[in-house]
Amino acid sequence: MSVKLSADQQYQLSYTGIGNDKRQARVMLLPAIFLLAIFVLLPLLVSVGVSFTDERLLSPNTANFVGLENYKRLLSLKHISVEARRDKSLIFNGQRYAKVRDILRNNSQLYGYSVLAEFEFNKKQQFLLARDPLFIRSVLNTFQFVVMVVPIQVGLALLLALALRRNFRGALVLKLMFFAPVVMSMVVVCVIWTLMLHQQEGLINQAILSIWPDYQEIDWLNDSNWALFAIACLSAWQGVGVQMLIIIAGLQGIPKMLYEAASIDGASKWAQFRFITLPGLKQTLVFVVLSTTIFAFSLFVQVDVMTQGGPQDATSTVLYFAIEKGFRQQQIAYGATVCILYFMMILMISMLQRKLLNYAK
């Protein structure tokens, strides 16, 4: 750190001993510092403070301190298993198990919990319980989205970058074509894709039908198995240009000499890719994968415009959940708590990124 500080001194102006100049410089610096303090730092502190209360947006009542209640409500998970009823006379309407609702009602320790998932294991009915199943569902959806979108987006970006790494005639036009969706508003992108994903007459299903006549049209956005995947595809389409450009810059940093030497030695194209390109791109790829991951965690607009969290909560994400609760249902303290958890997740990925980048060096 101290080394960096002394290096910085070489960029400072000499002859500014006069107090007036520095006073003027302070005027230059202060607006940014002031605005960052009020609109970034203060919200951060407020959300930490508010997360320990039951504050509501636009409410005349003063907030109460509730300790860790918001965090507990979000993160509480429990597991119970219910044995099948032995007494056959009690089987009613084919129901072999006691109703879980009755169990929850009769057990004071399970107060406030509801069912997140159920399955049969070891001849018992197993229940995963959560106090806020929708939040857990949203977290899982968000992770699922990340797992889908990152490989699609980074893989496609890598292929495009490899194809466009040399400056042949037309390369710039191609780069601009692949980059064009990036500058579009996500709202517009969502509107276009809603039309293109239309079950009967959308371009996508029409195109698949023309190649594969037996295809049963999928109603992409209204099918809980496919909605998130459809959103991942359009998100990758919209954003891939950024990763492509970054990887191209990374590729151009690999010395040409290495490839020349390799081809003299008779190395195949694949060997060149495997032993020169990939190692040379390590740092770039770590950066691209992790920054795409961070970006994917902030999935909100697509869900808000296209599916509103549906069908059957299949596309509810952490941020969508936070805005729904914190803004539309006015439980700002609860929403802010979600945002803190989201921020901690981002912080961990950023720290991982720093670690890995240093390691890749």
Next chain:
Amino acid sequence: MQNNLDKTVKLIKTASLFALGVIFVLPILFVFFASFKNESQIFSDAGFFNMFNLFEGVGLKNYQTVLQTTPFTTYLLNSLIITSISVVLTTLINSMAAYALLRFPWASKQLLILGLLALLIVPFEAIVLPLVFIVTQLPWIEYQNESWQVVYSWFNSLHVQIIPELANPFFIFLFYQFFKSLPKDYEEAALLDGASIWQIFFKIVLPMSKPVLAAVLILTFLRSWNAYLLPVLVANAESVRPLMPGMQQFFHHSVDWGAVMAYASMITLPVFVVFIALHKYLISSIQAGMKQ
């Protein structure tokens, strides 16, 4: 012979890349072509070649529908005001801060830089809810009923969509890195000649910084023009609503796909004009972003 073969292979490669590129931008072309058709034509023309068939189109009728049935001009005006003020002030505030930070000795300089680096990681989405909470309690002076009055909320205004996003750690670092590459000799000579630091900044430094200015300009333009989350939360009134939330509203309440496509075309065209004009700086700023 070998040379000819190489050339053919190269040509085929380029041609197939262009084919892929056309498929890639097909959704964008689709919007513009669909905006000249009525709904039944859009659906019946949902094929690769029919898509571009405009012979039976309805001309500008969809555009008229948008202008007549939505407050499009209000939204457009709001977006223009928000975007232009944001672009000018963002460029100014962040470049000034970066310059002062770089060229002057500050007692807590390292702390300031570390603080900025820390804020760089904070995603806007993580602070947007408390931000809503804060702007409901901030004071503002307004001209109402023929007198100036203090109002204690920024809700439903244009300035609430501008001010919170003006200062930006990433832009400060972008300027900081660029100013580092400038020779300070000119500035020191001007200082000796008695120029004020404002004159030096505006007449020497900024004119030498066109690439980074263009980059920040286009990034801010895209951010403000395409803004969605913040206006949805803090600007609900129609009179202050910008284009993108307007689009979402129209999309949810309209059943006329042709008109929706016309709306989408109108708000996308300016973006492409700016993009094509400044693509050089946009590309270099994204590649610079990685080195941060």
